[in-house]
Amino acid sequence: MIRRTGLRAALALSLALGPALPAGSEGRVLTPGQMRNLAAVALDARDPGTAMTLTSALLERDPEDVQALLIRSRAARDAGDYRLAEKTARQAWSLSQDDRTRHAASLAMAQALSSQGQRTRAQLWLRRAAQVAPSPAARAAAVRDFRYVRSRNRWSTQLQFNVAPKSNINNGSARSTFTEILFGREYELPLPGAAQALAGTELSVGVATRYRAAETTRRATDLTFSAGYTTYALTEGAKTLAPGAKGSDYALGTLTTGIAQKWLSKDGRTEYTLDGSVGRSWYSGDPYGNHVEAEAGVNRALDRKTRLSFTAKAEITRGPNAPHSDAVTLSAQLGRALEGGGQVSLWVSATESRSDVNVARFTNYAAGIQYAPDMKVLGASPRFGLGLRKRDYPVSSFAPGHRNDVEQSAWIDLTFREIDYFGFHPTVRVQASRSNSNINLFDIDRSGISFGIGSSY
Template identity: 30%
Template sequence: MRAWIRWVLVALTLWAAPVAAQPVDLSLDDARLLARQAIAAGEFALAAEIARKLIEVNPDDRDAHLFLAVAAPQLGDADAGWEAGAKAWRLSETSAERYEAARVTALAAANGERFTLSTIWLRIALNDTPNEAARTQTLRDARTVARRNPWSTQLTFSIVPSNNINGGADDEEQRINGETDGGTLSEDAVALAGWRTALGVRTQYRFQENSQSRTAIGLQYTANRAHITDDVSVPDEALTSNYAELFLRHDRALENGLITGRLATGTLDYRNYRQSTEDVEFEKYDFVRIGVDRQFPLSDDLTMSLTAQRERLEYSAIGIGRVDRTFLSSTLSYQLDNNDRVSANLSFTNSDGEAESGNFTFDSWTLQASYAWAEPFGPVSLSVNGGLQISDYPKYSVFDAVEGGREDTTVFVGANVGFPEVEYFGFSPGVAITARTADSNISRFERDTFSVGFTLSSVF
């Protein structure tokens, strides 16, 4: 058969030549059939030559580009493969054709170890999967490629309407320990309704990996923007913030679990609104953070996670200066017989401000629990959570030192609703519902907050 295919290839060469030649009785469909047979027989060099001759005759021959996308990576030319596949995708006219071309292009890119490019094409393929089996297979392939890729990038987006986007007080009257001092809070210190939007990107490069450990370096950036719907003089810009972090992470497998070390440095900038002058001032703090996580099984169904973290913050604002914080956390997670998961977490934060920044000195305890259903309810996945937080600020001042300091008690509940059957290019929507109420001996920190956030996150 191979000799016969070569004979036809010679005929194709004469047929495609720009000079006059004896007509060859060979149709384009016959040539495409030969290319398919060559690929099936493992004759990738022949298939690539036939595909290129077909493209010379018609640069918009979708099938020819698809043949080249399959054959070229097998000949060591993965770039030519994914470029031909991308061309075939652009020439595709139906959903099934686009799915086929996207899959072939992703495979060609993966063969050339262009894993990020392969992931993009698998996302494109997900948008045209013909059935559930094809979707499941494409998701499985995407996760396999993601594990092989030393680069890992996640994008997140949320838009959250809330009755209190600035963490303001319930009313403008200022009270301390139940007594009214005659003062009123500024507009930006009272709860403002509106929308808060966050766009985040996290990318990391895994530069070391073996059977026992892996090490990665990465960047994280989050931009927060707000739109105030209340009729106030406070501009939207006053609620702007940006977070940037450079981090190093090392994971190591132990006999009974995993230990992770983390080192990070970065900055968070925010705005300070002065109502008297209606000026919005730029403020920021820089931070250095080091932490360690330890995860280990207590039984087949019960897992414990421990976290210890230390960070130093340097504020640009006058009167704050340096703040040192310690964070400790313990989590128990239990998987039920039906694969539902229930978790409980206890965490402690100690913050130590300099002498002139006593308002940043506090201890805070948080107890929370969550329950996640393994199986969706129809098209909806669901998890719920709730908890209690108690914070004590022994050196708090409002103009003068507050007798007994500041004490806050916050109760919160929430639910995360997902739509696993709804996705676009590998991203799935979700809804995060949060309600919290905070009591304090200082009215500025008494607040009721309710928000419904719409999120978009990757399914792999």
Template identity: 30%
Template sequence: MANLRGFFLGATQACFLALTALGANIPTEAQAQQGEQRLSREDARILASRLASEGRPSAAREIALGLLQADPGDISALLILSQAEKQLGNLDAAKTAIRTAWRVGETKRERFAAALTMADLHAAQEAYTRSQIWIRRAIQTAPDQQTEQVAITAFRRVRQENPLAVELSFGLNPSTNVNSGNSNQAISFAYLPGYLSEILWLVPADERPLSGLEISLQTDLRYRIAETATSQTSLEFGLYGRTYLMSDAARASAPEVTGASLSFAQVSLGILHQWHPSGADAPYSASLTYSHDWAGGSPYQYQLNGTLGTQFTLGNDDTLALSASIRYAHRFASDAEVFTYSLLGRWSRDLANDDKVGIIGQMAKATADATDLAYEEATLGVSYDFGALSVNSVSLGLDLSTSYTEKYRVYETSAYDPTGREDRISSLRFDVGLNNVDFYGFQPVVTLQARRTASSVERFDTDGVQIGVNLRSSF
């Protein structure tokens, strides 16, 4: 906390200096107190700023109040008054002065100084989340890259102090197949007896791919409840929802399928413990999460998931993350129970050109009494992060990452084939970050994803392409 206050003190003092040009002949406090000595407004601002920085807030406050009597919109005087009131312990009065400065500020530099000072005041009261909000305002109004970097550094330091971490994401994703519809116009059922197995059955319109716009919102909260030098425990809360706007073509072919009928929502609550044993090279984590899902507005299932993970740093700038999890799910409509066991490994390497390559592998097994729920699964994927793109050392203002995964899933039983079912799920994804577009520290990411499922049971063949825009924090 002391380091954080020291940082803000230096940052806010820099703001004052930016707004009060230092003159060659600045009167001393003794000269200012002489009746015959009259100060210009500029000299008075400089003197008040000096007094505040030297720890004489009462004198600085009196000069600032005098300046504000002459001009209630004097930004420099409001900033100095705020600093003096803070030193005197009058934090509410300090905030009042800064709110006025934020309201009347006209230039980016003035509003930047006001926002960063307000963030300092909230941090002094350990209201770290409010402090982060005001720092994002400072970033939005930063007059240049240097001051923007000052605010970003402040944000990161406040984030370390804040026991509450908040992540928000919002997405708009047009898709050719919002309902995971069957990609075939007609299908056959091999398990039917005799010639019936050769008959092609038309797929109903509402089970064919329908296009539309997916709208999603996700909020994740993490609150640190305990911390030592080697461990940390946090409570987690998550809220996710998505719905759809159907295209005109989808409404015409399947009017009974609506965005509400395809909607999905999830609420989750969990606990996370992270620790680094003394003498060990790798950190560990353990989590337990409960979630409740709704589909089409009706209760769908609840899940209980436990995960244990670790991460190793290898040679050649390699990292290896391993995790094991057990998940229990209860489906409300069928009363089915599913236990899923999985092992996951992620390897990544930082390359000499600052790119990053990664490989993911996963094995999973689900057990259930109901059909089409018990399966064995193997996943293999590769990813490549190109980082910031440039041509001849000239930045394009974009960053690019891509990934490709293959998932093989074998079901023990299927309602459409008594011998079971085999699925191959392929996915290709590109993420393009627009680095030159920034809104309060958030940048848009354009995502293009193609996904295809080839199944031994034609009923489960699907494919679709989705392109969308999501927001991510830029720091």
């Protein structure tokens, strides 16, 4: 308090007397620039009151003095008047004529909002600050501030949007005929068009949000919610093949809510998770199924570059149209950062699904590898993947005996981080898969390209 009072007195004295004046001068008036400098000195000395007094005088002279508004916003924030801090920062933004002042105004808005506990809005303004940053260093500082505010925000929301032309939107057969055994003899019969692969464009949107209900240094409890909707637009060829089909016939909507618990070990190298959720789905606009899931996992840092995780999940599916089933999945994943840059990950999983419905009673085994080299492809950061899946059905409704499907898949993800707008960048996935079955009706080919948006930080 002595320091602030002394500064106020010194500033008041300098304003009243000023330095020694030349002979014949009757007085001296501080220029607006000098007043701004004195207000900035007051802020650095943690004296917001003096800064408020000086900026009031500046704004009486010129209500559109952007620098005075910026200084006043910070002074109001330091004084605990967050509404005034927000108001003056917004005024400064609306009056800004260049990226430097827009950047400063965006930071002032973010600080005012974060101080009020409105961290989600503060994150939006920090994205804006990064977008208009006048230099790489200023952008990096805004990104650091964004990550800090996000780490303290109880709310975290992710939006998803994809457009994906695909060769098989209905999981249809790659064949135009199928084999039927009648009276002990095999017959090759034509397959209806709606059961064959139909090409089209997938349109999907989604939102996932979580609220951190409780948190300590080693433990966190989250409440989660997600919603998604996917629909399709058929190609002209698909409409010709299946005249009665519409893209909305294959539309899928989902709603899920749950609770998630996380723990860290004392050494900080192991994370334990326990999640539970309930959800509902709609297919073609009609209620399809309800599900309950429980999942437990452990993720361990073996060293600075290697992580190993295990997950166990149980899922119960019921509902008006979905096959009733109880499924258990065990999975493991190993990820490693490579010496020369890049990352590689391997995973395996096994699922057993029990049901009175043949199509939902199966065992499933899957494995995959993903490699993200430290390189550029078409100006993007690539990630390559290969997958293999084997699914066995003990009974088939379409032929005597069991059904066995083997699927091979490959994909490449491209992340265009250099094309950045407000901290978001375009993403592209090119993928293809082929499934071969001992029942040729289930020979299925898929290919497609998906365009989406990802967050840069």
